[in-house]
Amino acid sequence: MMEFEWDRIALQLAKEIEEKIIPLFGTKKAGESVGTNVSGDVTKYVDRVAEDVILKELSPLGINIVSEEVGEIDSGSDYTAVIDPLDGSYNFYTGIPIFAFSIGVFKGKKPVYGAIYEFLTKNFYEAKPGEGAYLNGRPIKVNDPEPGKESLSFYTRGRCMEVVKKVKRIRVLGAIAVELAYVARGSLDGVFDIRNYVRPTDVAAGVLLVKEAGGIVTDESGRDFRVELSATEKTNIIAVANERLLNIILEAIKNEP
Numbered sequence: 001m002m003e004f005e006w007d008r009i010a011l012q013l014a015k016e017i018e019e020k021i022i023p024l025f026g027t028k029k030a031g032e033s034v035g036t037n038v039s040g041d042v043t044k045y046v047d048r049v050a051e052d053v054i055l056k057e058l059s060p061l062g063i064n065i066v067s068e069e070v071g072e073i074d075s076g077s078d079y080t081a082v083i084d085p086l087d088g089s090y091n092f093y094t095g096i097p098i099f100a101f102s103i104g105v106f107k108g109k110k111p112v113y114g115a116i117y118e119f120l121t122k123n124f125y126e127a128k129p130g131e132g133a134y135l136n137g138r139p140i141k142v143n144d145p146e147p148g149k150e151s152l153s154f155y156t157r158g159r160c161m162e163v164v165k166k167v168k169r170i171r172v173l174g175a176i177a178v179e180l181a182y183v184a185r186g187s188l189d190g191v192f193d194i195r196n197y198v199r200p201t202d203v204a205a206g207v208l209l210v211k212e213a214g215g216i217v218t219d220e221s222g223r224d225f226r227v228e229l230s231a232t233e234k235t236n237i238i239a240v241a242n243e244r245l246l247n248i249i250l251e252a253i254k255n256e257p
Contacts, residue, residue, distance in 0.1 A: 026095030050085030088175025104204025114205035180206025
């Protein structure tokens with residue numbers, strides 16, 4: 001059975017996408033609609049450019065690919081790469097500098113590697129099960145916020161507003177892969193999305209990062225979050241630094257009017 005150097009592959013992919021897309025940052029061309037993806041969402045020009053790199057580089061490896069635009073490619077391999085070539089596309093084409101490449105690798109259904117690369121800061125986050133989470137090769141850990149001093153990113157459509165009164169800051173950065181990486185490094189204390197909107201491609205790498213950095217990742221009922229190897233499934237996610245924050249969020253969900 002062939003083994004792969006996932007760290008090298010992930011960084012090489014990120015760098016190749018970077019070379020192709022960064023000249024498009026903040027341009028009208030980047031945001032042009034060029035079709036729809038497997039979920040029926042509009043595909044932007046920059047998404048197509050980024051995904052073309054993925055397909056060109058990964059197809060020769062013979063692994064299965066799950067990606068936002070093209071969907072699921074089953075090559076009969078033990079390995080599946082769950083990829084968002086550009087998380088934060090809207091930020092990208094409107095000139096907001098928060099976007100990233102995300103790859104989660106699974107052997108069967110078990111995660112074996114996750115990486116997120118922020119194109120503008122060149123920050124490269126990595127995690128392997130049982131080996132911890134890293135930023136540019138240095139170990140990272142979730143924050144331990146004082147009660148009432150937490151900083152959360154929170155995606156809602158009017159649900160769960162009680163949480164706003166219980167934490168200090170609410171952020172919404174528009175790229176959940178980046179926000180999960182920020183939870184893992186302690187820059188955010190949590191991110192949660194309860195719009196039934198998040199796809200596995202958005203979070204496959206970030207879930208592993210947060211867990212390996214000592215955080216907790218669940219669904220909206222508090223059960224351990226499992227990444228499905230699907231490009232179309234939509235779900236809710238809660239990723240937090242500690243149990244106290246998780247309980248605040250779950251309580252607010254439970255007590256919704």
